[in-house]
Every structure is written in C-alpha cells, then in structure tokens.
Amino acid sequence: MPHHPPAPQPPSGAPAPAPVHRLVESPAGRIHLVEQGEGPLVLLLHGFPEAWFSWRRQLPALAGAGYRAVAVDVRGYGRSSRPADIPAYRMLELVADNVAVVRALGARTATVIGHDWGSPIAANSALLHPETFTAVGLLSVPYSPRGGPRPTELFDRVGGDDEFYVSYFQRPGRAEAEIEPDVRGWLAGLYGALSADTMRAADVPPVHFIPPGARMADRFPAAGTLPAWLSEEELDRYAAEFERTGLTGALNRYRNMDRDWEDLAPWDGAAIHQPSLFIGGNRDASTTWMSEAIDAYPRTLPGLVSSHLLDGCGHWVQQERADEVNALLLEWLDAVTPADTGTS
Numbered sequence: 466m467p468h469h470p471p472a473p474q475p476p477s478g479a480p481a482p483a484p485v486h487r488l489v490e491s492p493a494g495r496i497h498l499v500e501q502g503e504g505p506l507v508l509l510l511h512g513f514p515e516a517w518f519s520w521r522r523q524l525p526a527l528a529g530a531g532y533r534a535v536a537v538d539v540r541g542y543g544r545s546s547r548p549a550d551i552p553a554y555r556m557l558e559l560v561a562d563n564v565a566v567v568r569a570l571g572a573r574t575a576t577v578i579g580h581d582w583g584s585p586i587a588a589n590s591a592l593l594h595p596e597t598f599t600a601v602g603l604l605s606v607p608y609s610p611r612g613g614p615r616p617t618e619l620f621d622r623v624g625g626d627d628e629f630y631v632s633y634f635q636r637p638g639r640a641e642a643e644i645e646p647d648v649r650g651w652l653a654g655l656y657g658a659l660s661a662d663t664m665r666a667a668d669v670p671p672v673h674f675i676p677p678g679a680r681m682a683d684r685f686p687a688a689g690t691l692p693a694w695l696s697e698e699e700l701d702r703y704a705a706e707f708e709r710t711g712l713t714g715a716l717n718r719y720r721n722m723d724r725d726w727e728d729l730a731p732w733d734g735a736a737i738h739q740p741s742l743f744i745g746g747n748r749d750a751s752t753t754w755m756s757e758a759i760d761a762y763p764r765t766l767p768g769l770v771s772s773h774l775l776d777g778c779g780h781w782v783q784q785e786r787a788d789e790v791n792a793l794l795l796e797w798l799d800a801v802t803p804a805d806t807g808t809s
Contacts, residue, residue: 486499519580741768746774
C-alpha cells in the first residue's frame with residue numbers, strides 16, 4: 466500500500482499537467498530542473514554524458530503515482546551554471562547543490578535517485594545529509610564507500626598497456642578535443658557502446674580502455690545504428706545541449722576524484738543507513754567490475770530494501786528498460802516514503 470496520498474487527478478479527459486522547467490539558486494549559481502507532479506519529493510540525478518532528459522520516461526510515471534518528481538541538470542550541464550574552476554565540480558559542491566534544490570522547492574526532505582555519476586552523487590548526498598535525504602536509489606553504479614588508494618593512482622594501474630578512460634579524461638582539453646568536433650556522432654557511439662542491444666561482442670576490448678595514441682571513439686560500434694531506446698530526435702536533443710555548452714563542465718566531474726578522496730576522508734568506509742535500492746544491468750561493466758561492491762551491501766547499505774540486476778540490460782537502465790525500472794522504483798518508493806511530504 467502506498468504511504469502517501471494520491472496526487473490530485475485532472476478532470477476526466479483533461480491532459481495530465483505538463484512538466485515545468487525552473488531555475489533555482491544554488492552554490493553553483495543556478496540549477497535548472499524539470500518538475501512534474503505533486504506529493505513527496507523525489508530528486509533525480511543524471512550521469513555522464515546525459516541531462517535531466519535521461520529521466521523523461523520516469524517523470525510522468527512518478528508524477529502519475531503521486532510523487533513530485535524533479536530531474537535536475539547537474540552543475541556543468543544544460544541550463545545549470547558551469548563554473549570555470551575545476552575544483553567547483555568536487556563531490557561536496559554537488560551535494561550542496563542538491564540540498565539547495567530541496568530547500569528551494571520548499572521541502573525538508575526528499576528521496577534521491579541517481580544514475581551513473583548521479584549514483585555516487587546521490588549516495589554521498591544521503592551519507593552527508595541524512596536529515597534531508599531520507600532514502601536513496603542507485604542505478605548502474607553500485608555504492609562503494611570512500612577508501613583504498615588515491616583514485617588516479619589506482620586508475621593508472623587498471624588499464625595495463627591501455628589507458629583507462631578515467632585517466633584519459635583527466636587532462637583538461639584532451640577528451641574535449643576528441644568529442645567536440647562531432648558531438649552528435651560521439652554521443653551516439655558511446656550510447657551504443659554501453660547499450661545491450663548495440664554493444665560490440667564480448668571478445669572486443671571495451672571502450673573504457675584506450676590504446677596508446679588512439680581515441681575512445683576507436684572502439685565504438687559502427688556508426689549508423691542507434692540503440693532501440695534512443696530515437697534520432699532524442700539524440701538530436703542531447704547533442705544540441707552539448708554543442709551549446711561544450712563537454713568541459715561534464716568532464717570536470719572526473720577531474721575531481723582525488724579531491725573527493727581527500728574531502729571524504731572523515732567518511733572512510735562509511736555505510737549508508739537510509740532505505741536504499743539498487744538497479745543495474747547484467748551486461749553493464751559498472752556492475753560486473755564492481756561486483757564486490759554489490760556483495761558488500763549487507764555492510765555498506767544495511768538499509769537496502771531490494772537489489773536488482775536486469776537480465777540482458779546495459780548501462781542506460783532507466784532508458785533501456787523504462788517500464789521495468791519504473792515499476793521497481795514505484796514499488797520501492799511506496800514502501801519507503803512517509804505520509805509527510807516534507808514540505809515546509
């Protein structure tokens with residue numbers, strides 16, 4: 466049974482309320498968000514290289530079930546502010562943006578759900594501000610507490626003779642020089658490379674490893690075939706945003722992993738105790754390479770309500786398998802959301 470009152474329904478035959486675009490103040494300057502529905506607040510955080518638009522199939526589903534669904538453009542993306550300094554993209558800053566969004570929306574608490582980079586941003590929001598983020602959903606990237614060696618030192622060892630993509634992204638301007646001459650083509654290639662229906666055969670080295678002197682795009686699938694979940698018009702929409710903003714703000718998130726490791730030292734090995742959810746694809750490198758993190762959930766996510774690996778699904782779970790993910794999200798939200806919507 467849902468733990469919250471249903472959202473007001475439009476008169477019979479009337480269209481459902483349309484999503485509303487808003488700008489709110491944050492430590493970044495401004496955060497752009499798209500809001501749909503009324504009820505308990507659910508904050509949706511996208512990953513790289515995406516935008517609020519990656520939640521386009523979740524917003525109406527959550528709104529129709531009685532939630533106030535809010536998908537943000539993370540700082541550096543879309544219509545949100547893009548600070549010039551690389552340290553402005555450290556995890557503590559992104560967490561502060563999320564708290565500011567909740568407050569700007571007149572709420573005391575929210576559920577936070579993230580995909581890809583949005584997953585660790587959501588996890589750290591819940592870890593650092595449990596009074597604000599009362600439940601946390603993680604898509605594709607498992608929760609792994611701060612610990613181990615300095616991240617860039619670890620990534621330098623991962624690739625062997627090849628270069629791990631996170632290391633490839635570190636030097637400002639390098640990845641931008643590959644991507645920005647053909648943003649649309651590069652996005653199509655990466656979306657296809659990590660989508661279950663278009664990724665290359667298992668015996669082909671994945672895109673995450675770049676041979677010396679090569680480009681990340683050299684291991685993309687052949688051009689011209691989009692994943693089933695992505696139309697040409699939807700790709701155009703993604704491409705138009707990044708052609709306008711460039712990729713530097715998005716890539717700067719990767720350039721702060723050592724700073725995050727230093728900033729989060731007080732939370733080394735820390736567990737997240739709020740009710741949580743994990744959804745990943747069993748054909749996603751994020752879940753196969755981080756299987757030990759999933760195995761550690763009894764210790765690191767003691768409030769875990771459910772964990773799901775979707776068979777035959779790649780990295781873009783909420784887009785590849787929208788209906789299945791929506792059902793899992795709503796089942797979890799109905800179980801963990803209190804009747805108090807948290808509005809002030």
